[in-house]
Amino acid sequence: MLPKATARCLVQRAFSSFSNATEMGLSEQHTAFQSMVREFAQEELRPIADELDSKKKFPREQVKKMGQLGLMGVEINKDLGGAGLDGLSYTIAMEEISRACGGTGTIMTAHNSIFMGPINKFGTDQQKKKILPNFVTGERVGCFMLSEPGNGSDAGAASTLAVYKDDHYKITGTKAWITNSWESSGGSLFATTDRKAKHKGISCFYIPFPSDGLSLGNKESKMGIRCTSTANVIFDDCQIPSENLIGESGQGFKIAMQILDAGRIPIAAQGVGIAADALQRALDYVMKKPVISQNDEELLAEMEVMVTTARLLTYRAARMKDEGKPIGKIAAMAKLYGSEVATSVSHKAIQLMGEDGLIKGGGVERNYRDARITEIYEGTSEIQKVVIAGHMKKEYRNKYTNGQ
Known part of the structure; x- marks a missing residue:
């Protein structure tokens, strides 16, 4: 020791x-x-x-x-x-x-x-x-309405309908787990405009809050990220002008996928931030102990390596985005690892701090609860693995096909 x-x-x-x-x-x-x-x-x-x-x-x-x-x-x-x-x-x-x-x-x-x-x-x-x-002033916030009850990670299974008539769209359906819902002054909505075209029949719209025919469900009681509301957004013949269509009709799935790709990088950064705070709190705790054990040192070393590696990967993904390079694979990698680091480092901090780590108001147990959502939204960890593997297969098959 x-x-x-x-x-x-x-x-x-x-x-x-x-x-x-x-x-x-x-x-x-x-x-x-x-x-x-x-x-x-x-x-x-x-x-x-x-x-x-x-x-x-x-x-x-x-x-x-x-x-x-x-x-x-x-x-x-x-x-x-x-x-x-x-x-x-x-x-x-x-x-x-x-x-x-x-x-x-x-x-x-x-x-x-x-x-x-x-x-x-x-x-x-x-x-x-x-x-x-x-x-952009902070006076208003917005939300993103893609997920629906029962659809899980299938972004192309939008049952919410947007029917065009007389230069307006009439929207009917329910969006689920919408972050910022109760605080929002507007939202980006993805709804089906052509059922026969399946995912190619999804379109994107801007929806002002409030709007006639738009209502909010009850606020969900959540494990973490409790300072923002999460609720269903319900559309019952909600009418919006056609000028609120974002992009072209039928382009919604493509828009959603590109936005989610880029959005995975800040979620990775969120994971790094949560993990960094858990590590800091664990350090503060360990430094006050009369004797620092080898187990303490090993856990802190593991946490340090994980946080540093996640940060480097996340920064690399952000730089590639800024350079205009393809980010599908690295954004998924950063999000997958950053979210896993958030959960793992928070868990290790609790292990280091024992009962003190479990007490509400001490920060670390909140870190752990907040960390769990980073493995779910912007695509679950399982989806990130599918994305990464898809890019790997394409890269290596092209390499072998070209005889390299």
Whole structure:
């Protein structure tokens, strides 16, 4: 066993390394941005994260401040009111916000990635100018409506119908497990416009909240990310103008898949952030022990390796996105590993802290509960493996077919 002072020095040096901007290859601009977001998150969110969780309280004032910092429109162009930053900046911000409060990280990514993403990438200039400036200030948040009761991970099985008539669409159906539902002022909806065409008959729409014929189900009582609401969104002959169609009719499945691919990177960053906080809390606990055992050291070392590796993989995925390279495989890899690290490191932190790790209000048990959702949304871990294997087969079959 190492003397306490020596062990503290070694472990703290290791802990500082995994968030060292230079070792992560961040530019001065990215480093300054990271410092700004970290300061806000640690001062404004971390002290109230357990209260937000226990009271199921939406952090409205903090979200407004996030809007003022550009965090509710990170990748939206400046001429639309956004921060105009790159995907790596968004990834850094997601890690820092989630490190302080995983639930607030979910609010942020559902709003940035999958609500605004379809409009920002596939909307017309007129649609972008009309919708996006209202959602980048933090005053309003949005939601993403794809999943349905009973459909699970099958994004192409949309039974919600959008029927066109007289320059309007009339929408009927139910969307399930919708994040930010009760707080939303608008949402991106995926509904079937042509049943015969199956997944090629799905279209994407912008839906303002409230709308006639739109209602919300009861708020779900969840294991984690409890500071944001999750509920069904119910459409009963909800009528919207045809100008709310995003992209072309029948393009919805393609839009959803592209948005989910990109959205997996910030979820990976969320996992890294949750794991980093669990590791920090475990370190704080272990350093106060009179004797630091070999088991303590080994667990901390395993946690350090996992967090660092997940961060490197996530940053690589973000950089590839910014470079315009294909990200399907690496985004799935980052999301799969980042989510597994979030759960595993939080679990190890509880093991290190014993009963103290299980007590509500101590942070670590909340980390563990919040971590579990990262293995489910934006595609379950099982779906990520299917995606990764699909890319591998294509890559290696092409290699062998070409005789290489």
